[in-house]
Amino acid sequence: MRCLFVHAKDVDDVLQGINAALWEKADSFQMGTDSWAWASQIARFEALNQIRKYGRDRLVFDDEIIYRLATIAESRLQSFEDRREALSECLTRPQVSIRQTLYRIREALLSCIEGKLALEGKTS
Numbered sequence: 001m002r003c004l005f006v007h008a009k010d011v012d013d014v015l016q017g018i019n020a021a022l023w024e025k026a027d028s029f030q031m032g033t034d035s036w037a038w039a040s041q042i043a044r045f046e047a048l049n050q051i052r053k054y055g056r057d058r059l060v061f062d063d064e065i066i067y068r069l070a071t072i073a074e075s076r077l078q079s080f081e082d083r084r085e086a087l088s089e090c091l092t093r094p095q096v097s098i099r100q101t102l103y104r105i106r107e108a109l110l111s112c113i114e115g116k117l118a119l120e121g122k123t124s
Helices: 008-024 035-053 063-090 095-119
Strands: none
Touching: 008 035, 035 063
16 A cells, blocks of 8 residues: 555555445455455555546556556565464464473573673673
């Protein structure tokens, strides 16, 4: 979304419009279908509507570029969703295993910090 607009205020306006549209169209969502694709399509239309409102501005991209950017953004967001799902599955591992891994990470970071400070003569 941010790649389509120059100003953060425009992004905020579009996101508010998307949220309102999702709320208004919630009844049209069919359970069991892909909610991500449904919401993405609504977001795309809301963004394009906002861009059309800026149509007289010289800094607005033409429709072909907008569609290309939206397609790229959508594929990246799907990749993000895939990674989120994988993370969710990884977090179902036993809590003891996660706790031990985090402990090892903290120990490695502490050792690294102490080593750097010792090399610089800044140990206390």
